[in-house]
Amino acid sequence: MFVQLATTTDTAAAVADSDSGHQVITISLFLTFVAITLGITIWASRQNRTAADFYAGGRSFTGMQNGFAIGGDYMSAASFLGIAGLIALYGYDGFLYSIGFLVAWLVALLLVAELMRNTGKFTMADVLSFRMRQRPVRTAASISTVVVSIFYLLAQMVGAGELVSLLLGISSQAAKNLVIAGVGLLMIIYVVFGGMKGTTWVQIIKAVLLMTGAGIMTVWVLAKYGFNPSELLNAAAGASGKGEAFLEPGLRYGVESADATKTLLSKLDFISLAMALVLGTAGLPHILIRFYTVPSSKAARKSVLWAIALIGTFYLMTLALGFGAAALVGHEAITKQSAGGNSAAPQLAEALGGVGTTTGAIMLAVIAAVAFATILAVVAGLTLASSSSLAHDLYANVIRRGKVTTDKQEVRVGRISAVVIGAVSIALAIPAQSLNVAFLVAIAFAIAASANLPVILYSLFWKRFNTRGATWGIYGGLISALVLLIFSPNVSGGAVNATTGKAASLFSDPSIDFHWFPLNNPGLISIPLGFLFAFIGTVTSKEFNKAKWAEMEVRSLTGAHAEKAVSH
Amino acid sequence: MAEPPSTAQSPAETVNWEEVQDSPDFAHLRHALRSFIFPVTVAFLVWYFTYVLCAAFARDFMNIKVIGEFNIGLIFGLLQFVTTFLIALFYARHMNSKFDPEADKLRDEIEGVA
Numbered sequence: 001m002f003v004q005l006a007t008t009t010d011t012a013a014a015v016a017d018s019d020s021g022h023q024v025i026t027i028s029l030f031l032t033f034v035a036i037t038l039g040i041t042i043w044a045s046r047q048n049r050t051a052a053d054f055y056a057g058g059r060s061f062t063g064m065q066n067g068f069a070i071g072g073d074y075m076s077a078a079s080f081l082g083i084a085g086l087i088a089l090y091g092y093d094g095f096l097y098s099i100g101f102l103v104a105w106l107v108a109l110l111l112v113a114e115l116m117r118n119t120g121k122f123t124m125a126d127v128l129s130f131r132m133r134q135r136p137v138r139t140a141a142s143i144s145t146v147v148v149s150i151f152y153l154l155a156q157m158v159g160a161g162e163l164v165s166l167l168l169g170i171s172s173q174a175a176k177n178l179v180i181a182g183v184g185l186l187m188i189i190y191v192v193f194g195g196m197k198g199t200t201w202v203q204i205i206k207a208v209l210l211m212t213g214a215g216i217m218t219v220w221v222l223a224k225y226g227f228n229p230s231e232l233l234n235a236a237a238g239a240s241g242k243g244e245a246f247l248e249p250g251l252r253y254g255v256e257s258a259d260a261t262k263t264l265l266s267k268l269d270f271i272s273l274a275m276a277l278v279l280g281t282a283g284l285p286h287i288l289i290r291f292y293t294v295p296s297s298k299a300a301r302k303s304v305l306w307a308i309a310l311i312g313t314f315y316l317m318t319l320a321l322g323f324g325a326a327a328l329v330g331h332e333a334i335t336k337q338s339a340g341g342n343s344a345a346p347q348l349a350e351a352l353g354g355v356g357t358t359t360g361a362i363m364l365a366v367i368a369a370v371a372f373a374t375i376l377a378v379v380a381g382l383t384l385a386s387s388s389s390l391a392h393d394l395y396a397n398v399i400r401r402g403k404v405t406t407d408k409q410e411v412r413v414g415r416i417s418a419v420v421i422g423a424v425s426i427a428l429a430i431p432a433q434s435l436n437v438a439f440l441v442a443i444a445f446a447i448a449a450s451a452n453l454p455v456i457l458y459s460l461f462w463k464r465f466n467t468r469g470a471t472w473g474i475y476g477g478l479i480s481a482l483v484l485l486i487f488s489p490n491v492s493g494g495a496v497n498a499t500t501g502k503a504a505s506l507f508s509d510p511s512i513d514f515h516w517f518p519l520n521n522p523g524l525i526s527i528p529l530g531f532l533f534a535f536i537g538t539v540t541s542k543e544f545n546k547a548k549w550a551e552m553e554v555r556s557l558t559g560a561h562a563e564k565a566v567s568h
Numbered sequence: 569m570a571e572p573p574s575t576a577q578s579p580a581e582t583v584n585w586e587e588v589q590d591s592p593d594f595a596h597l598r599h600a601l602r603s604f605i606f607p608v609t610v611a612f613l614v615w616y617f618t619y620v621l622c623a624a625f626a627r628d629f630m631n632i633k634v635i636g637e638f639n640i641g642l643i644f645g646l647l648q649f650v651t652t653f654l655i656a657l658f659y660a661r662h663m664n665s666k667f668d669p670e671a672d673k674l675r676d677e678i679e680g681v682a
Contacts, residue, residue: 092641092642095642095645096620096623096645099616099619099645099648099649100616102648102649102652103612103616103648103652105652105656106609106612106652106655106656107609109656109659110605110608110609110659111605111609228636229638230635230636230637230638233636233637233638233642234636234637237637244631247637247639247641247642248627248630248631248639248641249623249624249627249630249641250627253623253624254623254624256627267624267625270620270623270624271617271620271621271624274616274617274620278613278616298668301660301663304656305656305657305660308652308653308656309653312649312652312653315649316649461602546586547585547586549589550585550586550588550589551580551583551585553589553598554585554588554589554594554674554678555580555585557594557597557598557601557671557674558594558597558671558672558674558675558678559671559672559675560580560583560674560675560678560679561579561580561583561678561679
């Protein structure tokens with residue numbers, strides 16, 4: 001998913017300079033994955049008959065299958081490489097990310113998953129617009145879905161370009177562009193032909209590969225320390241050059257300095273990040289639509305339980321990978337390859353097998369191929385979420401005012417939208433390569449938590465909630481998050497690097513500085529604002545649709561007349 | 569005033585939803601859900617933000633070593649994993665035993681299953 005996959009652009013100084021033998025293996029393994037998933041996509045395309053097949057995989061996946069697919073959707077290359085890298089370089093502070101991402105699933109499980117499954121059909125907007133005026137609410141929800149998904153997509157695609165240069169030693173700009181276009185083309189094929197069914201299987205396979213790869217490395221690392229985690233921590237702290245501080249909070253977040261204001265701001269920024277992490281997940285459109293792929297709300301519950309088990313186990317494993325990389329690869333070797341630490345996990349794989357040996361080359365190749373597979377599965381899920389919202393919400397219900405009657409028409413529009421979204425994200429990702437991946441992902445999570453979560457919760461639980469509340473909440477949360485980001489140190493006036501003289505901002509020229517919002521993450525302010533705007537909008541409008549509220553509440557709790565699985 | 573919602577299905581239109589919503593059975597069902605999810609959500613969010621605040625402002629406390637290299641900060645973090653797993657299981661058990669039977673009964677009544 002994210003963290004700081006490309007906080008640096010120096011990643012082109014690749015791992016590959018040591019040995020190019022693994023590159024052949026990496027590429028063959030990756031092509032095998034592509035061949036298998038394309039085969040599945042062709043098989044799935046023959047099963048896509050109705051709109052429910054295309055958008056929701058016929059609602060016929062089991063809870064366990066969907067749990068794996070959610071894991072595949074959520075655990076991206078950046079969370080695999082990024083969190084392991086953060087732990088490898090900053091020790092304890094990398095762990096904070098894992099915790100936020102995991103606890104976030106309780107919000108999805110307890111408050112959102114089952115009730116959404118019972119009331120919606122294909123998209124997040126189905127639930128938000130249930131008892132409201134359709135057109136304004138669907139338009140707003142569709143805009144925020146596409147904005148969140150595109151930022152997230154860009155993060156993944158820019159990350160893919162970085163990964164390739166990192167793992168295959170390709171550093172030319174043309175080659176990076178080609179990789180981004182290739183990833184974009186593959187995701188369009190997956191979604192256009194495979195629909196939700198094909199995409200889900202791609203994610204399931206990827207989740208199994210990722211868990212297996214991470215599992216093997218975890219056991220291997222622990223075995224080196226006699227299965228005593230305390231020994232591992234001791235070795236990691238020793239090799240990190242930071243000593244005990246490596247196992248304590250504060251190396252990266254909430255950094256304490258002599259300036260009391262700076263220290264406080266740094267700590268507030270950390271709290272803001274923690275807030276966006278825990279509240280963002282349940283507002284991510286590509287995660288929400290996964291609840292529609294199962295036959296019932298009980299299956300939706302089961303899928304989240306599986307997802308929590310998988311994601312929790314995965315994040316525990318990243319602890320071993322991160323501390324393992326710190327101990328076995330070492331701080332200097334990691335930062336030499338990539339200053340952000342994104343190469344830590346592949347470097348650890350090589351170190352475990354033995355640097356310069358065949359086993360080392362194979363391990364590096366396997367882990368690199370798993371990372372590629374991971375990116376493909378995540379971008380396919382994001383493309384599907386945004387194209388179904390464009391087709392189902394914006395086209396069918398807003399432009400055609402619900403007069404698109406045949407399934408064939410809806411599916412065709414869905415496919416066209418997927419091509420459009422894919423083309424737009426390729427076109428945006430190529431010039432966006434200089435952007436920081438963490439920045440792109442921060443936007444996605446902050447908007448999801450500020451624009452989507454408040455209105456989802458109000459619409460499910462607050463009787464009085466209405467159309468104005470929904471639109472004010474979405475636009476208010478969206479705009480606050482975006483405005484605060486534009487005027488944050490992410491964009492201008494970031495800390496200046498003493499050696500390069502460049503600011504850690506989108507505008508790296510320190511003389512361009514128009515920031516006035518001191519935090520990097522807007523969540524602390526924009527999430528409460530999202531709730532507040534939705535509240536004010538609601539209480540200033542008299543609209544209340546009693547009949548639809550009754551239908552929505554009864555349906556969401558009992559599952560009566562919920563969308564059924566498609567039987568072929 | 570309202571445009572026809574696209575989610576409406578013809579069988580759903582024949583149901584008197586307001587009557588069901590006002591029934592004591594439904595009030596009981598709503599209570600079974602809300603009396604669990606609201607307090608538990610508040611509890612895990614308080615627990616999570618306590619951890620976050622400690623990591624930011626109570627560093628001396630977090631740095632106390634407990635067993636081997638494990639300090640309170642690491643154990644506190646691992647406990648977040650444990651409580652997440654436990655709350656998820658606890659929720660599933662509550663729903664299976666207290667919520668599902670009542671919800672299924674009401675659903676069958678609404679859908680007219682004999």
